[in-house]
Amino acid sequence: xxxxxxxxxxxxxxxxxxxxxxxxxxxxxxxxxxxxxxxxxxxxxxxxxxxxxxxxxxxxxxxxxxxxxxxxxxxxxxxxxxxxxxxxxxxxxxxxxxxxxxxxxxxxxxxxxxxxxxxxxxxxxxxxxxxxxxxxxxxxxxxxxxxxxxxxxxxxxxxxxxxxxxxxxxxxxxxxxxxxxxxxxxxxxxxxxxxxxxxxxxxxxxxxxxxxxxxxxxxxxxxxxxxxxxxxxxxxxxxxxxxxxxxxxxxxxxxxxxxxxxxxxxxxxxxxxxxxxxxxxxxxxxxxxxxxxxxxxxxxxxxxxxxxxxxxxxxxxxxxxxxxxxxxxxxxxxxxxxxxxxxxxxxxxxxxxxxxxxxx
Amino acid sequence: xxxxxxxxxxxxxxxxxxxxxxxxxxxxxxxxxxxxxxxxxxxxxxxxxxxxxxxxxxxxxxxxxxxxxxxxxxxxxxxxxxxxxxxxxxxxxxxxxxxxxxxxxxxxxxxxxxxxxxxxxxxxxxxxxxxxxxxxxxxxxxxxxxxxxxxxxxxxxxxxxxxxxxxxxxxxxxxxxxxxxxxxxxxxxxxxxxxxxxxxxxxxxxxxxxxxxxxxxxxxxxxxxxxxxxxxxxxxxxxxxxxxxxxxxxxxxxxxxxxxxxxxxxxxxxxxxxxxxxxxxxxxxxxxxxxxxxxxxxxxxxxxxxxxxxxxxxxxxxxxxxxxx
Numbered sequence: 001x002x003x004x005x006x007x008x009x010x011x012x013x014x015x016x017x018x019x020x021x022x023x024x025x026x027x028x029x030x031x032x033x034x035x036x037x038x039x040x041x042x043x044x045x046x047x048x049x050x051x052x053x054x055x056x057x058x059x060x061x062x063x064x065x066x067x068x069x070x071x072x073x074x075x076x077x078x079x080x081x082x083x084x085x086x087x088x089x090x091x092x093x094x095x096x097x098x099x100x101x102x103x104x105x106x107x108x109x110x111x112x113x114x115x116x117x118x119x120x121x122x123x124x125x126x127x128x129x130x131x132x133x134x135x136x137x138x139x140x141x142x143x144x145x146x147x148x149x150x151x152x153x154x155x156x157x158x159x160x161x162x163x164x165x166x167x168x169x170x171x172x173x174x175x176x177x178x179x180x181x182x183x184x185x186x187x188x189x190x191x192x193x194x195x196x197x198x199x200x201x202x203x204x205x206x207x208x209x210x211x212x213x214x215x216x217x218x219x220x221x222x223x224x225x226x227x228x229x230x231x232x233x234x235x236x237x238x239x240x241x242x243x244x245x246x247x248x249x250x251x252x253x254x255x256x257x258x259x260x261x262x263x264x265x266x267x268x269x270x271x272x273x274x275x276x277x278x279x280x281x282x283x284x285x286x287x288x289x290x291x292x293x294x295x296x297x298x299x300x301x302x303x304x305x306x307x308x309x310x311x312x313x314x315x316x317x318x319x320x321x322x323x324x325x326x327x328x329x330x331x332x333x334x335x336x337x338x339x340x341x342x343x344x345x346x347x348x349x350x351x352x353x354x355x356x357x358x359x360x
Numbered sequence: 361x362x363x364x365x366x367x368x369x370x371x372x373x374x375x376x377x378x379x380x381x382x383x384x385x386x387x388x389x390x391x392x393x394x395x396x397x398x399x400x401x402x403x404x405x406x407x408x409x410x411x412x413x414x415x416x417x418x419x420x421x422x423x424x425x426x427x428x429x430x431x432x433x434x435x436x437x438x439x440x441x442x443x444x445x446x447x448x449x450x451x452x453x454x455x456x457x458x459x460x461x462x463x464x465x466x467x468x469x470x471x472x473x474x475x476x477x478x479x480x481x482x483x484x485x486x487x488x489x490x491x492x493x494x495x496x497x498x499x500x501x502x503x504x505x506x507x508x509x510x511x512x513x514x515x516x517x518x519x520x521x522x523x524x525x526x527x528x529x530x531x532x533x534x535x536x537x538x539x540x541x542x543x544x545x546x547x548x549x550x551x552x553x554x555x556x557x558x559x560x561x562x563x564x565x566x567x568x569x570x571x572x573x574x575x576x577x578x579x580x581x582x583x584x585x586x587x588x589x590x591x592x593x594x595x596x597x598x599x600x601x602x603x604x605x606x607x608x609x610x611x612x613x614x615x616x617x618x619x620x621x622x623x624x625x626x627x628x629x630x631x632x633x634x635x636x637x638x639x640x641x642x643x644x645x646x647x648x649x650x651x652x653x654x655x656x657x658x659x660x661x662x663x664x665x666x667x668x669x670x671x672x673x674x675x676x677x678x679x680x681x682x683x684x685x
Contacts (some may be wrong), residue, residue, distance in 0.1 A: 026425045030400075034431070034453055061367040061427040064396070064484055071483035075639035 011035035015236060016280050018048035022057055029062060039232045043073035043116030051115070069116065076118040080104055083122045083173050088205035090141035091134065097207045099125040099199050101178060101217065105208040106237070113240035121165070121174040124206075127196060128179035135163055135177065143168045143175065151350060159185050181217050188224060190262040211245045212258045216268065223267040232312045238271050239279040246282070256290040265294035274308055363597040365393060367427075374423045378413050381421070385409045389431065391422040395542035395596050396485070396531070398428040399474065404435040405446060408466035411572045415467075415545045415587045430477045434466055452477055465575045468583055471547060478529055478542075479635055485540055486644050488530035489633045491515075491608075492539055493522040498680050499539045499602035500672070501530050501651075503633030509610035509668070512552040515586060516559055516665045517672065523600075524592040534643050537650060538599035543592045545572075545585040553584045555665055560586070602651050604676055605630060607659045608668065616667040618675055619659040626657035656680060 007013070010032045014020050024032065036042040046066035049055045055063065084104060091098055100108050103119030126134050143166040147153055156164040161180035167173070180192050195217075199207040209217060215238060222234045245251040259268040269291050275281040295301060364370040373393070376384065384390035386409065389402035403409045433451040436442030437460075441449065446463030450473045458476075461469050478487070490503040491514025500522075504510040511527040518524035524543050525531075531540040548556050553574060561567040572585040605626050621629075630648050631637055637644045656679035662668035 026427055029427045030425070030431075033427075037454060059367075059427055061398070061429075064367065065429060068482060068484035071636075071640050071643075072481075075483070075641065078641065 009035070011039065011041065011232070012278060014045065015041070015048075018045075018052050019054070021045070021049055022054045029059070033062075033065070040118060041116075041233055041236070043069040043118055044236070045116070046070050047073070047116030073116045073118050076120070077107055077114065079171070079173060080107055080119050080122055083168075083171065083175065084108070084203075084206065086141075086168065086171070087122065087124060087175065090137050090143075091205075094130075094133075094137075096126055096130050096133075097196060097199055098205065099196065099207045099209065100202070101125055101181070101209075102221075105202075105214060108202045108206060109208060109214075111241065112244050113237040117237075121176060123176045123178060125178040125181070125196075128192070131163060131177065131179045135166075138166050138175070138177070141168075142170070146174060155347070159183060182220060182224065186224070188220075188263045190264070194262065211241075211248075211251060212254045213262075215241045215245065215255075216259060216262060216264050219271040220264050220267045223270040224264070235271075235275060235278060235312060239275045239281045242272075242275060242281050242283060246284075252284050252287050256287060259291070260294075265291065266296065269295045270304065270308070274312075277305075278309055278312065363595075363599075365396075365398075365597055367396070368393075368398065368422060369426075372422050372424050372426065373420045375418070376421055378417060381413055381417060382409050384421075385412065389433070391426060391428060392416060393420045393422065393596070394544055395525075396540050397430070397478070397542070398422065398426055399477075400428050400431040401470070402431075402433045402435075403466070403470070404433075404442070405448060405463050405466050407464065408434060408448065408470065411467040411585075412470065414569070414572060415585055418587075418590065419593060430474075430481075432470065432473045432477070434470055434473075436463070454481065461578070465578060467572055467585060468575050468578050471545060471585065474544065475529075482531070483636050483639050484534075485531040486534055486637070486640055486647050487635045488532070488630065489528060489635055490530040491527050492525035492530035492541075493517045494525060494539065494541075494598075494600040495522045497600060498604060498676055499600035500604045500606065500676065501539070501602050501630070501655075502606050502608050503530075503630050504608050508608055509552070509662075509665075510608055511546060511548065512555060512665060513608055513668050513672075515546040515548070515556055515588075516669055518546075518589050518592055519560055519563055520669055523595050523598065524588045532602070532647060532651070533599070534640070534647055536599070537601060537647060539602050540599055541592070541596050543588045543596050546588060548584045548586055550581045553582065556586055559665060601654075603655050603680055605652065605655045605657045606672060606675065607657075609659060609661045610663075610668075611661055612663050614661045614663055616662050616671055617660070618671055619661065621657055621659050623652050623657060626655070627652045 010028055014032055032045070033042065036045050046069045049058060049066065055066065058066070080103060084100070101123035103117065104122050104124070106114045145164055146167045147156065147164040153164050156162065161183045162176050162178040165174045165176050181195070182189060195209055195213050198210045198213060200210060202208045208214060218234065218238050218241070222231055222238070256268070259265045272283055272288065272291060276283055296304065376390070381390055385401060385403045387402070389400040392399050392401055403412060431453050434448050436446055437449045441447040447460045448463045448466035448469045449460045450458040450469045452458070452473045454477065458469065458473065488501060488503050490501050491510040492502070493500050493514055502510050502513060514524060514527040523541065525539055525541040526543060527546045529542050531542050532538070533540050557567060557571065560570050564570065570587045574582050574584045576582045607621070607626070607629055627648060630652060634644065634648070656675070658675055660668065660671040660675070662671055
């Protein structure tokens with residue numbers, strides 16, 4: 001396994017073992033803080049130091065900076081929580097399951113991975129046939145469309161899995177209203193009814209997916225739909241959830257069968273593999289055995305092993321040509337999985353023409 | 361001897377001559393101390409280094425590496441952007457893309473980068489968009505929108521015996537409720553440039569040494585940077601509790617006047633001026649409540665810098681008791 005790159009990285013070493021913070025050189029601190037800010041994990045370091053009780057022993061300068069990160073993450077959590085309250089009010093009286101996704105779900109369930117976390121927008125999901133109803137309610141409650149360009153509006157509505165983002169002018173937080181967790185054009189397209197049927201009530205007015213589905217959503221978002229570049233934070237949240245949900249043996253029994261049922265096996269394979277490889281996640285052997293048949297062939301696997309760890313953080317490991325190849329290889333891969341080739345060609349050429357005409 | 365940084369070993373502080381500073385800026389960077397923040401600055405363009413040294417040459421620097429709040433690096437991204445049509449690309453280490461400016465305006469990029477780092481990331485101090493100065497134990501906050509002349513007023517006071525905390529970033533320590541000086545270069549725009557040049561010329565024969573060149577055609581019009589007075593740099597760690605809040609209004613056609621306002625109004629105007637009030641939350645509410653409760657407050661309307669300074673000094677002397685410092 002290509003453990004060489006990530007094991008040298010100071011941020012990853014500290015995330016795996018926060019106690020290291022009690023004895024770092026000045027040079028290490030500067031490197032660690034730089035990496036953490038770029039990966040949006042500065043607040044996490046502070047939360048980790050707090051948890052293991054070493055905060056008061058850290059250098060005065062670090063304690064002062066951590067104070068700033070703490071205010072920032074508390075503020076983010078407060079804003080998201082308040083936005084949920086506004087969403088509940090806007091959709092008041094609906095019989096539909098309104099499901100919180102991603103950061104909002106983690107906050108509502110008070111998961112470990114929300115410690116020190118900064119979220120900037122709110123994602124919710126509602127059944128596809130009720131999406132127009134939701135849009136109407138949000139517009140009536142004062143939210144506005146953020147994307148004005150006709151092509152972008154049309155693209156969202158026809159091909160994507162969410163409404164064009166809405167923003168309330170008083171609060172400036174974007175809400176993304178989804179009807180699916182993957183674009184309708186994706187290679188793998190899950191039966192959303194299965195996920196919605198299994199969703200469970202959490203805080204008043206909202207549901208979340210089941211634990212297994214929450215993690216599978218994060219996993220497909222990272223390894224199927226999203227970009228692997230600069231996604232250390234997402235891998236870390238999966239690591240946290242594997243460890244938190246995994247305390248319940250039932251979770252490990254359900255995980256792989258559910259991935260098979262929804263068609264997310266490849267993404268889950270990568271998540272388990274890289275979570276363990278990079279962050280040392282404790283995953284039972286029987287889970288690896290069960291997911292192994294769904295892995296890629298050895299050529300693709302070696303390629304991914306070479307590309308993924310090197311680009312998790314913008315400053316990590318790979319440099320020069322190998323970095324460029326990894327970054328672009330993974331970018332093309334994510335688009336390739338997202339839409340069929342003719343649509344991809346059309347989409348990228350429209351984006352390209354707009355870029356050379358100097359439009360947004 | 362002025363107070364020292366509470367964060368780093370003062371033995372590690374050095375003053376650098378121009379050549380030594382230039383070498384550091386061109387290489388690994390120079391660790392500049394401004395008030396509570398330490399920034400590592402590296403500048404790959406000779407002309408930007410020259411302008412920088414003119415303003416920041418007399419500031420304290422750390423010799424051996426220290427833990428720093430930020431780093432900023434200005435460089436040309438490739439051969440063409442370094443030598444043929446030089447463009448100052450700014451790396452502030454925060455995932456934020458800056459629109460690069462031509463290298464001749466590199467000092468503007470640097471100051472904008474430093475502003476951005478503080479404005480977007482500083483939450484450990486309550487921050488006011490305000491001019492802040494101090495004298496004889498009086499801590500004066502002047503919250504105002506851009507264009508109200510608060511920068512000019514703070515800078516003007518600083519060359520008439522006041523300690524400059526900042527011309528636009530007032531910082532308050534939430535635990536001690538003291539104002540924390542952050543004396544950066546003063547950013548002068550458009551018509552305030554000749555005003556300040558005349559103002560400094562009245563005190564110093566070599567007044568031009570205090571100013572950078574004038575950068576025309578920036579996103580904010582013509583900009584010129586001015587060095588704070590030596591005494592303000594010397595006292596960058598001397599904190600003061602705030603006890604006066606003045607809302608300045610520049611109106612060239614008005615008669616100079618002091619207008620009373622209620623504490624409630626002063627509270628709201630101070631909240632409005634705070635860039636991180638919402639992020640800090642209840643601690644910020646408490647701090648501003650205490651601050652206004654303990655302060656004399658008013659509005660001043662002034663037609664010129666000379667008149668503004670008179671109004672400020674009049675209001676302060678009539679509403680504060682001298683304090684020991």
